[in-house]
Amino acid sequence: xxxxxxxxxxxxxxxxxxxxxxxxxxxxxxxxxxxxxxxxxxxxxxxxxxxxxxxxxxxxxxxxxxxxxxxxxxxxxxxxxxxxxxxxxxxxxxxxxxxxxxxxxxxxxxxxxxxxxxxxxxxxxxxxxxxxxxxxxxxxxxxxxxxxxxxxxxxxxxxxx
Amino acid sequence: xxxxxxxxxxxxxxxxxxxxxxxxxxxxxxxxxxxxxxxxxxxxxxxxxxxxxxxxxxxxxxxxxxxxxxxxxxxxxxxxxxxxxxxxxxxxxxxxxxxxxxxxxxxxxxxxxxxxxxxxxxxxxxxxxxxxxxxxxxxxxxxxxxxxxxxxxxxxxxxxxxxxxxxxxxxxxxxxxxxxxxxxxxxxxxxxxxxxxxxxxxxxxxxxxxxxxxxxxxxxxxxxxxxxxxxxxxxxxxxxxxxxxxxxxxxxxxxxxxxxxxxxxxxxxxxxxxxxxxxxxxxxxxxxxxxxxxxxxxxxxxxxxxxxxxxxxxxxxxxxxxxxxxxxxxxxxxxxxxxxxxxxxxxxxxxxxxxxxxxxxxxxxxxxxxxxxxxxxxxxxxxxxxxxxxxxxxxxxxxxxxxxxxxxxxxxxxxxxxxxxxxxxxxxxxxxxxxxxxxxxxxxxxxxxxxxxxxxxxxxxxxxxxxxxxxxxxxxxxxxxxxxxxxxxxxxxxxxxxxxxxxxxxxxxxxxxxxxxxxxxxxxxxxxxxxxxxxxxxxxxxxxxxxxxxxxxxxxxxxxxxxxxxxxxxxxxxxxxxxxxxxxxxxxxxxxxxxxxxxxxxxxxxxxxxxxxxxxxxxxxxxxxxxxxxxxxxxxxxxxxxxxxxxxxxxxxxxxxxxxxxxxxxxxxxxxxxxxxxxxxxxxxxxxxxxxxxxxxxxxxxxxxxxxxxxxxxxxxxxxxxxxxxxxxxxxxxxxxxxxxxxxxxxxxxxxxxxxxxxxxxxxxxxxxxxxxxxxxxx
Ligand code: FES
Ligand code: FES
Numbered sequence: 001x002x003x004x005x006x007x008x009x010x011x012x013x014x015x016x017x018x019x020x021x022x023x024x025x026x027x028x029x030x031x032x033x034x035x036x037x038x039x040x041x042x043x044x045x046x047x048x049x050x051x052x053x054x055x056x057x058x059x060x061x062x063x064x065x066x067x068x069x070x071x072x073x074x075x076x077x078x079x080x081x082x083x084x085x086x087x088x089x090x091x092x093x094x095x096x097x098x099x100x101x102x103x104x105x106x107x108x109x110x111x112x113x114x115x116x117x118x119x120x121x122x123x124x125x126x127x128x129x130x131x132x133x134x135x136x137x138x139x140x141x142x143x144x145x146x147x148x149x150x151x152x153x154x155x156x157x158x159x160x161x
Numbered sequence: 162x163x164x165x166x167x168x169x170x171x172x173x174x175x176x177x178x179x180x181x182x183x184x185x186x187x188x189x190x191x192x193x194x195x196x197x198x199x200x201x202x203x204x205x206x207x208x209x210x211x212x213x214x215x216x217x218x219x220x221x222x223x224x225x226x227x228x229x230x231x232x233x234x235x236x237x238x239x240x241x242x243x244x245x246x247x248x249x250x251x252x253x254x255x256x257x258x259x260x261x262x263x264x265x266x267x268x269x270x271x272x273x274x275x276x277x278x279x280x281x282x283x284x285x286x287x288x289x290x291x292x293x294x295x296x297x298x299x300x301x302x303x304x305x306x307x308x309x310x311x312x313x314x315x316x317x318x319x320x321x322x323x324x325x326x327x328x329x330x331x332x333x334x335x336x337x338x339x340x341x342x343x344x345x346x347x348x349x350x351x352x353x354x355x356x357x358x359x360x361x362x363x364x365x366x367x368x369x370x371x372x373x374x375x376x377x378x379x380x381x382x383x384x385x386x387x388x389x390x391x392x393x394x395x396x397x398x399x400x401x402x403x404x405x406x407x408x409x410x411x412x413x414x415x416x417x418x419x420x421x422x423x424x425x426x427x428x429x430x431x432x433x434x435x436x437x438x439x440x441x442x443x444x445x446x447x448x449x450x451x452x453x454x455x456x457x458x459x460x461x462x463x464x465x466x467x468x469x470x471x472x473x474x475x476x477x478x479x480x481x482x483x484x485x486x487x488x489x490x491x492x493x494x495x496x497x498x499x500x501x502x503x504x505x506x507x508x509x510x511x512x513x514x515x516x517x518x519x520x521x522x523x524x525x526x527x528x529x530x531x532x533x534x535x536x537x538x539x540x541x542x543x544x545x546x547x548x549x550x551x552x553x554x555x556x557x558x559x560x561x562x563x564x565x566x567x568x569x570x571x572x573x574x575x576x577x578x579x580x581x582x583x584x585x586x587x588x589x590x591x592x593x594x595x596x597x598x599x600x601x602x603x604x605x606x607x608x609x610x611x612x613x614x615x616x617x618x619x620x621x622x623x624x625x626x627x628x629x630x631x632x633x634x635x636x637x638x639x640x641x642x643x644x645x646x647x648x649x650x651x652x653x654x655x656x657x658x659x660x661x662x663x664x665x666x667x668x669x670x671x672x673x674x675x676x677x678x679x680x681x682x683x684x685x686x687x688x689x690x691x692x693x694x695x696x697x698x699x700x701x702x703x704x705x706x707x708x709x710x711x712x713x714x715x716x717x718x719x720x721x722x723x724x725x726x727x728x729x730x731x732x733x734x735x736x737x738x739x740x741x742x743x744x745x746x747x748x749x750x751x752x753x754x755x756x757x758x759x760x761x762x763x764x765x766x767x768x769x770x771x772x773x774x775x776x777x778x779x780x781x782x783x784x785x786x787x788x789x790x791x792x793x794x795x796x797x798x799x800x801x802x803x804x805x806x807x808x809x810x811x812x813x814x815x816x817x818x819x820x821x822x823x824x825x826x827x828x829x830x831x832x833x834x835x836x837x838x839x840x841x842x843x844x845x846x847x848x849x850x851x852x853x854x855x856x857x858x859x860x861x862x863x864x865x866x867x868x869x870x871x872x873x874x875x876x877x878x879x880x881x882x883x884x885x886x887x888x889x890x891x892x893x894x895x896x897x898x899x900x901x902x903x904x905x906x907x908x909x910x911x912x913x914x915x916x917x918x919x920x921x922x923x924x925x926x927x928x929x930x931x932x933x934x935x936x937x938x939x940x
Binding site: 021023024031032036037038039040041042043044045047048050078079081082095097099101102104105107108126130133134138139140141142143144145146 | 441654829864
């Protein structure tokens, strides 16, 4: 019989309790356990970054973390980035404006990675941004729109502060 | 006057949904009673299957069934269809959905497990016992036709799948009167698909209801419907194929796959929906791909560098089966002579079976290879005659005053290849300015003084886009005033919804947000062809434009009657028809639609067809030829062989741009794909046909940290071949990129005499060339 554990975690501000198999990844749990399919699995071996979510505010690859390891923690997925009333975050808006996505598959991981990065690095150079997403693969955009979006948000944040 | 959208940078309508995590990709879909599948795949490149024993797998709790070829029964015992039959295919080898008694590449599907969860299905794979008898495998295309080469298929006598040739002009004469003849041989390697979403299929079979429905991550749902219905020997009406949101396609998702058959049959056998999601390792070994192509060419030219002829042979690796006809070798030849006016060409291709994953186009199909070959030969002429690479190109371009220019080559359908419009030299001058080409020598000298090696490379391309015959659109105004727009063309991220909605909104006079766009569902539109070969803008564009215009005309005619006004005085804005000069007189499109879709016993106005709708199949009459010139500037570290692309500049002409923002995204993304081909992406097999690169640590994709900023400028030379003047833009970034990068690397290493005869140019290979060059210089 599969080995299972009872876990509890807060996802996008809502608390969830579940009984999960110990081998279930956090990504699979979010997608198939909670139905939060915004988090995408691109490689399931920790390189593409599509599955990135924030755990206690840090960008984490949800294919490399087990659901049981997130027990007691706070998780934010792409579904949790917009305001409660649906208003998109500044970064989401900037992705839209700068054509930072095409197929949209890498996008949730890009957004979560960059949300954490920009919070900690409010005034990055283009090189910094490129390094920050060097663990997120995008096959469609050539990265330029994504980089421009992040720099635009940083610039706006600087002006506002 | 209606709002102008054509040519406006409109933010994409798809994006808010995708940005907030509300896309709907295949793996996001779930349904009542759904089971999950996993495929057992061949572990060796070539073997006989002696027996398959699933008993241990069946004993695992949660496993419902293990299905093999033998379980499918006589009705389903045949091989996959040939999608693109062609006379040059001498040996028509397609695979079985599940291998029968022989496997011919690592990754070939052998059995499918159906279980309660994907994890259990995957666990069960290890418990299926297959007795294989290993056979020798053929991997190297350069020796595959030798007498003692192993055979890719046990029942054949040769690894030659077929031969083809592109031949025009008087080649003998060109070579006879040339001042110089130069030759070069080189291998080109293009990697795989690597869309960030892998493939995936859900099948639901409802024999007493909807029939068979397939949700699949695909570029060509109508092709799959036809192929699947044919394979099953059923009516297309009973097969529905839906491509939901698709996370990138790039060519390999345009085919028809064994898994689509096997999962359909699994759903039929289980009487429950079945889902299969490819994992990334499977993507490496079972999603079709492009691989090796070897070119051996001679170029004839005058002392001034005017090219008179090009001849030679190509050896093309086909992989183990032919899922996609000869589209790849064919599209490798079609672009010869590239952007140049070359009077004679004679190039033949040998298409070779190997025990590797079967071939299909990857972004650009064969065009990047054909263009690379032409550009390499132009480079050879430039080097041997000591003429600047830009100048050699100027001397050879097809000139604007030669348009339309018939090259002599034939397109896939057999039609002559005609360059419809463009000014290749002007495009070159634009990219030379954009890239500061004229001051490069100073940059190079300054860097060299610091011990750094900079190089610059130029390349030009043409791209036959928009292959017809059509891709239709229906536009229908509902009684609510909302406008339903439907087309067959699937999107894998190109922004079709935005592009088509813009065209309809502008022509019909409605707000884009009032348009309900649906595509890629075979139940929603009668026939579509597919999102391949940069064809959607040049085919759906005109049909959407035309369908909207027809609806507009019909609405104006009816409104003129209802409002008792002259049609010439009417205008439609935001879905309301108004009489100019009489602001109170108006009627909405929704109200007009109601008049054409009345209730029982009411009448349709005389002289009008029911329903405020139109369908158009207007497309492009021929292949609009897009073009581009690129400049790459690189820095090479001769000690480590590391190549950095410092700058990359593009001048591109895809005719009239519907949404320049989307075109820009296509070009930049395409360039990065091409740089990946030039420097990183390498699918390695050992000599037994074992793949050695099956994850993103071993197979390198271009990353943000390694990619340069790509500067793009456009020319807009309208195509005369369609109503909008548009040409395709999806692949023009990729096609010339490898040639520009490779030329730049050689330029940086001129003093080492480096001549590159292989890409991707990885550091190990490059240091070997540099060492060899240094040793020669020391002698
Ligand atoms: S799916 Fe987790 S890094 Fe690729
Ligand atoms: S938008 Fe398609 S992978 Fe990034």
